[in-house]
Amino acid sequence: MQLARVIGSVVASEKADGLEGVRFLVIQPLDKNQEPDGRTVVAADAVHMAGPGELVYFVSSREAAEALPVRFVPVDHAITGIVDDVHLGVES
Amino acid sequence: MKVGNVVGTVVSTVNIPILDEHRLLLCDIQGVDGRPDGYTICIDVVDAGIGETVLILDEGNSARQILGLETGAIRAVIVGVVDELVVDGESRVVT
DSSP states (O other): OEEEEEEEEEOOSSOOTTOTTOOEEEEEEBOTTSOBOSOOEEEEETTSOOOTTOEEEEEETHHHHHTSSSTTOSOSEEEEEEOSEEEEOSOO | OEEEEEEEEEEOSEEOGGGGGSEEEEEEEEOTTSSEEEEEEEEESSOOOTTOEEEEEEOHHHHHHHHTOSSOSOOEEEEEEOSOOEETTEEOOOO
């Protein structure tokens, strides 16, 4: 899983089967120091509570679909948690 | 599997239910030269601590097998603490 910042939302009324009721958010992946790292992606919100500006973590690839109520849906990124705190113990 | 170093912890109260019972650690992934090459947030099943060199499994089916789950959105799991690491005949510093 990686860290990301929620920067927007996507609304789509026509979606693939199994994606009814799933929220989609635009997220900016971050490095461990919470600096932007890579391209923005659209992620399904598996916790139903993430909103713009929040620090979250997300899972990629096939595991993203596992986070949603219907299995094997066409989703490749899913938000699996809202971060309260990141504590970096040692510099590297 | 990958070799990594635990560099931090991630705390969340709102998360998918599977993650309620597991500690999340932020790990640098060691590149071929031993320097950090990206990072991943892992579930810890071996009680690893910050600063330790660890073995990271980064594949969903194996991760679910380790945790005894049929389904679940998990992928990266710390499955071992490294005692010794030798690359190209040279011993790497393990912490």
